Amino acid sequence: MKEFGDMPIEEFKKIGYEFIDWIAEYLQTISEKPVLSQVQPGDVKRKLPNEAPLDGEAFDKIFADLNQIIIPGMTHWNHPNFMAYFNSTASGPGILAELLSGAFNINGMLWKSCPSSAELEEVTLNWLKKMLGLDNGFWGIIYDTASTSTMHAIAAARESIDDYKIREKGLAGRDDIGSLRLYASEHAHSSIDKGAITVGVGLNGVRKIPVDSNFSMIPEKLREAILEDKSKGFKPFCVVATVGTTSSTSIDPVTEIAKICKEEDIWLHVDAAHAGTAAIVPEMKWLMDGCEFADSIVINPHKWMFVPIDLSVLFTKKRDVLRRAFSLEAEYLKTPHNADVTNYMDYGIQLGRRFRSLKLWFVIRYFGVNGLIDRIREHLRLGRLFSSWIEEDERFELLAPVPLSTTCFRAVPAFIKTEEELNIFNENLMNNINSTGRVFLSHTKLNGKYTIRLVVSGIRTEAKHVEEAWQIIQEEYQKLVR
Ligand SMILES: *Cc1c(COP(=O)(O)O)cnc(C)c1O
Numbered sequence: 150m151k152e153f154g155d156m157p158i159e160e161f162k163k164i165g166y167e168f169i170d171w172i173a174e175y176l177q178t179i180s181e182k183p184v185l186s187q188v189q190p191g192d193v194k195r196k197l198p199n200e201a202p203l204d205g206e207a208f209d210k211i212f213a214d215l216n217q218i219i220i221p222g223m224t225h226w227n228h229p230n231f232m233a234y235f236n237s238t239a240s241g242p243g244i245l246a247e248l249l250s251g252a253f254n255i256n257g258m259l260w261k262s263c264p265s266s267a268e269l270e271e272v273t274l275n276w277l278k279k280m281l282g283l284d285n286g287f288w289g290i291i292y293d294t295a296s297t298s299t300m301h302a303i304a305a306a307r308e309s310i311d312d313y314k315i316r317e318k319g320l321a322g323r324d325d326i327g328s329l330r331l332y333a334s335e336h337a338h339s340s341i342d343k344g345a346i347t348v349g350v351g352l353n354g355v356r357k358i359p360v361d362s363n364f365s366m367i368p369e370k371l372r373e374a375i376l377e378d379k380s381k382g383f384k385p386f387c388v389v390a391t392v393g394t395t396s397s398t399s400i401d402p403v404t405e406i407a408k409i410c411k412e413e414d415i416w417l418h419v420d421a422a423h424a425g426t427a428a429i430v431p432e433m434k435w436l437m438d439g440c441e442f443a444d445s446i447v448i449n450p451h452k453w454m455f456v457p458i459d460l461s462v463l464f465t466k467k468r469d470v471l472r473r474a475f476s477l478e479a480e481y482l483k484t485p486h487n488a489d490v491t492n493y494m495d496y497g498i499q500l501g502r503r504f505r506s507l508k509l510w511f512v513i514r515y516f517g518v519n520g521l522i523d524r525i526r527e528h529l530r531l532g533r534l535f536s537s538w539i540e541e542d543e544r545f546e547l548l549a550p551v552p553l554s555t556t557c558f559r560a561v562p563a564f565i566k567t568e569e570e571l572n573i574f575n576e577n578l579m580n581n582i583n584s585t586g587r588v589f590l591s592h593t594k595l596n597g598k599y600t601i602r603l604v605v606s607g608i609r610t611e612a613k614h615v616e617e618a619w620q621i622i623q624e625e626y627q628k629l630v631r
Pocket residue numbers: 235293294295296297338340391393394395420421422423424449461
């Protein structure tokens with residue numbers, strides 16, 4: 150007899166309870182696992198069959214493979230000693246809300262297709278807006294990642310050039326318009342280039358503006374670039390300022406940049422994907438200085454707000470332009486409520502949408518605004534504590550200011566004389582640190598110097614973990630010097 154229907158509910162219940170126990174155990178013992186996966190390329194694939202199983206398999210068997218094959222091939226982002234890139238940590242309430250979101254499995258394309266999803270998104274983003282101190286003119290929408298949020302911002306900026314009629318005519322093969330130009334600092338995230346590629350601006354249409362000694366965009370250079378481009382017949386249409394760059398968390402002077410954008414009638418998008426959430430901390434409100442003049446701003450609660458990946462928020466003051474860029478009226482999607490509700494499908498390329506606001510709601514309610522502030526504030530303290538250790542130790546040096554909780558540094562052993570050798574030494578040092586599996590750091594290049602980054606923004610990271618990281622860095626330094 151053939152079987153039909155879903156997993157029997159009794160089995161679902163039994164396995165479900167075991168599942169929660171397993172996740173709890175995983176989180177409890179995570180620091181015993183290597184934070185950076187120690188597998189080699191192909192190790193995971195080799196252990197998995199090439200063909201899908203013809204007959205259903207028992208959960209026990211699937212779980213055994215999870216433990217033996219999948220777990221060793223994982224870099225544990227929830228690990229307290231994960232201090233690479235920018236953290237994305239899943240908090241308990243976030244994990245549980247994800248489970249619910251999967252269970253409900255709604256598609257929030259229209260208000261009607263799930264009114265709670267549409268209205269909870271509106272309410273939670275209004276909360277977030279107030280927590281960040283953004284003014285009331287902003288309207289928010291959830292996308293998956295900052296890359297997607299920024300791509301939509303660039304598309305809206307493009308749509309705001311009224312006389313180009315790009316929505317109807319496209320960009321290809323047109324000689325009636327000047328080529329579009331977008332500006333961002335040399336330290337801007339690669340997602341801006343990707344957005345430009347996607348919306349037809351092209352990499353040649355992205356002009357990188359030089360930075361000062363703090364790695365912040367030089368507004369005067371921006372103005373010069375815009376004027377030069379205009380004189381050559383280009384069409385400047387978008388500037389992306391970054392609050393918290395990926396390399397060093399440097400902060401572009403948004404207020405001055407906004408002034409230029411206003412004078413030149415150019416869309417200003419602010420990329421605050423990582424750093425933006427720190428603006429909920431009262432003494433960090435200055436992070437949003439100038440953002441009141443922006444047309445759009447992206448912030449990732451899935452980074453420094455402990456919401457499981459993915460959940461990125463785009464706030465914009467030009468909701469109507471974003472809508473104009475993306476809305477189409479398919480007959481089968483028309484509803485009687487269209488005039489007085491938000492149909493989020495009108496504001497982006499995706500039709501189907503997950504119930505993402507649920508996890509944001511759970512996280513904000515469980516910790517409370519004060520709970521989130523306390524956690525971020527402690528990360529800021531630990532980040533500065535670590536940078537003070539670097540600063541006071543003559544074997545190391547800081548390579549960038551530390552406005553948040555990210556420290557850019559390198560080792561400078563006295564016997565090494567050339568920059569090239571220093572680069573090699575620091576690359577080896579970082580790789581040795583990471584191969585211990587006890588802490589995970591990442592790197593960047595600042596002024597040609599190999600730079601090790603240590604970030605404190607994971608929800609499980611405490612003082613003892615930062616101390617442990619410092620211990621490991623010093624141990625590996627001594628080994629390498631010897
Ligand atoms: C992380 C980050 C991004 C990209 O974020 P995704 O959500 O992974 O696309 C872009 N810009 C900045 C400044 C970031 O920190």
